[in-house]
Amino acid sequence: MGSSVTRIDLPAPAERREKFEALRRELGSHDQAKERTTFSAYPHGFAVGSLIEIVGPAKTTTLALFLKEHPDLRVAWVESRLTVNPYALFQRGVNLRNILFVEAGEHAHWCLTQILESGCLRVVVADNSWASMDERELRRYQLLSESHHTHFFLLSKAPHSSWIPHLQIEARSQTDLHVLRRRGVG
Amino acid sequence: MRVLCLYFSKPIADMQSVAEVFYRATPTIALRAPFALFLEISKCQALYKESTFLARTRATLRRINLEANLAVADDIGTALGLALFRVNDKAKLPIESVSFYVDPLGHSADNTISEMTRTLRLMGVKTIGDFLNVPTRELASRFSRLGLLAHLRAQGQMPLVWPSFSPREQVIERFSFDEEAPAENLQAVYFPLRPMIERVILRLRARGARIRQVDVILQQEHSAPPMKPEQRLALHIQLPYVSGGAIFQILREKLEAHLRQNPLISRITDVRLEVIEAAPYSPTQKNIFDQKKEETDESLFQLVNRLATRLGPDSVFFADPHANYLPEKNWQKVKDSPAERDFSAVTKTGDPSEDASAAWSRVPERPLRLLPKPIPLEWTTKQWEVIHKEILLTDWWEPRFGPLPLERVYFRLASKSPSVPDLWVCQSRDGYLLHGVFE
Known part of the structure; x- marks a missing residue:
């Protein structure tokens, strides 16, 4: 009795990548990796439609810098209890004309869903400091962000253990960002 | 003529x-x-x-x-x-x-x-x-x-002198159902309600105004005391609307939610729309070369109104900054997106020769997070270093802001640990109060 081993020659990685790209183009899938919004503190830039979680002592300052660099983006800033200081954002060069502040109370989940589904705002900022979101909610926001090409920023006290965020960053200072985890287009 | x-x-x-x-x-x-x-x-x-x-x-x-x-x-x-x-x-x-x-x-x-x-x-x-x-x-x-x-x-001679015409002060639209067949449910109400909303919008637009708040009143045949025969529901419109259809949709949702909590006791004989508050509105010409922008603006208006209907008119807003040292006074909530800031209009001293942008830059950096109510805090110089001190005098004739004193001495504290953000602390009679965080 002998065992036969069938040898399969896989194509080279570059050739495999090319074939995947061709397949994606045929299927008409959206190439999110190509659409990225630049950010001076993060050279990779943020992929459009990605869910980015920012933790650390300078998370809001970092986000303010991002918004300052993109004054034309329409933003929704959603918090259950609004503690952000709009004047401080203005001092840091953020364009307040394009920021809609929402004090959602116990309706934060509903508000975020409505905002993401409307598709008319390019950036959504959610504060996760007061009540942690569960994985199902995060997944929903991630899917909605992807389908509507919206940046979803989650400001948290500690990094979420879920796999869902495309990018988790610790902001130690405005320009000192450390990537904790990255997946997919993050 | x-x-x-x-x-x-x-x-x-x-x-x-x-x-x-x-x-x-x-x-x-x-x-x-x-x-x-x-x-x-x-x-x-x-x-x-x-x-x-x-x-x-x-x-x-x-x-x-x-x-x-x-x-x-x-x-x-x-x-x-x-x-x-x-x-x-x-x-x-x-x-x-x-x-x-x-x-x-x-x-x-x-x-x-x-x-x-x-x-x-x-x-x-x-x-x-x-x-x-x-x-x-x-x-x-x-x-x-x-x-x-x-x-x-x-023959066209001796033309008639036209009587003067002026619109009524308050815009009210009313629809009365047939006395023998009043409306038994909301579906019968929706049918006349839609053209009533259109008429209200057009009447206000003719005066260069738009709806800010409109009340819907449902008059019932009779009621059981202490309930009143009239059911009144207020609808706030945050941003200018282009279509009455969207207002109708929001009104419908709100009406259904309201009647779930306050059900109708008898049939409806009368429906009234009363405009309580109107705001100036001059419709600009649509940009036919940027259809996407027009659609996005319309979506934004609808979204804001939907959010405001659910959360209340004060929970959804834009922020308009003012050059003021006091943190509770240097911005205010506005319903519409604030206009481009004209620096020349805002100066600290009122001196027209002063460069107005200098007034903005004189206000020291404020924390990105402000607590709604300052909380007591104890700190020591072992863990914290004072990097900035500021004294603010509040307006003595205004009510006090929480536990903060009339003369506020603020310190910006930097932690000796790099992973902790700076704090904005106010000195009070009984100790120190944490007011903000430079996060």
């Missing part, structure tokens, strides 16, 4: 409200309730051709669910006759039209006019064309002043 007559197939209970819809086109309006409305449109010819104006009028009537015959002529009497009898030639108008020249607005209940008409018909004068051929001398001798007046007006 060119006059457009709208002759309605069914009597209109509140002709004034329909007239206000067209106030935007012309302020010269006359009413012949309950069937006809007259608009003086000669000055509109700088903007629209007559055919365009007629098309727009038809579109407006469709929007408010009304039907009317339209006719344009050089005077009210002729326009009314052409609209009522649906002829194109003034000379072919039946002799009964002569009453429109004597009393075009229908104020007089005098039988003399109908007698004159009957006599003219017996004399063989059957049309206005025939009437115009009758010598003036004969008319004066048979019919005296009335006949002469009618003849002169039919």
Whole structure:
């Protein structure tokens, strides 16, 4: 009795990548990796439609810098209890004309869903400091962000253990960002 | 002068409200309730051709669910006759039209006019064309002043003096159900509610205003005390709306939610819309080259109104900054996106020669997070270092902001540990209060 081993020659990685790209183009899938919004503190830039979680002592300052660099983006800033200081954002060069502040109370989940589904705002900022979101909610926001090409920023006290965020960053200072985890287009 | 007559197939209970819809086109309006409305449109010819104006009028009537015959002529009497009898030639108008020249607005209940008409018909004068051929001398001798007046007006002489028209102070729309068949549920209410909303929007737009708050009142047949027969629901509109359809949708959701908590006790006999608050609104021309922007703006308006309806009008806002040292006064909530900040309008001292942007930069950096109510904090110089000190004097005549004193001494504390953000702490009589975090 002998065992036969069938040898399969896989194509080279570059050739495999090319074939995947061709397949994606045929299927008409959206190439999110190509659409990225630049950010001076993060050279990779943020992929459009990605869910980015920012933790650390300078998370809001970092986000303010991002918004300052993109004054034309329409933003929704959603918090259950609004503690952000709009004047401080203005001092840091953020364009307040394009920021809609929402004090959602116990309706934060509903508000975020409505905002993401409307598709008319390019950036959504959610504060996760007061009540942690569960994985199902995060997944929903991630899917909605992807389908509507919206940046979803989650400001948290500690990094979420879920796999869902495309990018988790610790902001130690405005320009000192450390990537904790990255997946997919993050 | 060119006059457009709208002759309605069914009597209109509140002709004034329909007239206000067209106030935007012309302020010269006359009413012949309950069937006809007259608009003086000669000055509109700088903007629209007559055919365009007629098309727009038809579109407006469709929007408010009304039907009317339209006719344009050089005077009210002729326009009314052409609209009522649906002829194109003034000379072919039946002799009964002569009453429109004597009393075009229908104020007089005098039988003399109908007698004159009957006599003219017996004399063989059957049309206005025939009437115009009758010598003036004969008319004066048979019919005296009335006949002469009618003849002169039919010739286009002695035009009528238009009564002045002014819109009502408050915009109210009302619909009464048939007494024998009041509405038993909301579905029957929605049907008249939609054109009522359109009419309110158009009436306000004619005055350069838009709805900020509108109340819907449902009048029930009877009620059980202490409940009142009227159910009132307020709807706040945050941002300008283009379509009444979206307002109707929000109103519908809110009405259903309201009635789930306060169900109807009996059938509805009356529905009223009362505009409580209106805000200025000048509609800008749509950008036909950037359709996407127009759609996005519309979506944003709808979103903001939906959020505000659920959360309350003060929970959804834009922020307008002001140059002020006090953290609770250096910005305020605004409903609309704040205009481009004109630095020259805001100076600390009011000195016009001072560079206004300097006023903004004098305010030290403020923390990105402010606690709604400062909380007590204990700190030591072992863990914290003071990097900035600021003294603020509040307005003594204003109420105190929480536990903060009149004279506030703020410290910016930097932690010796790099992973902790700076704090903004205020010194009080009993210790220190944490007011903000430089996160």
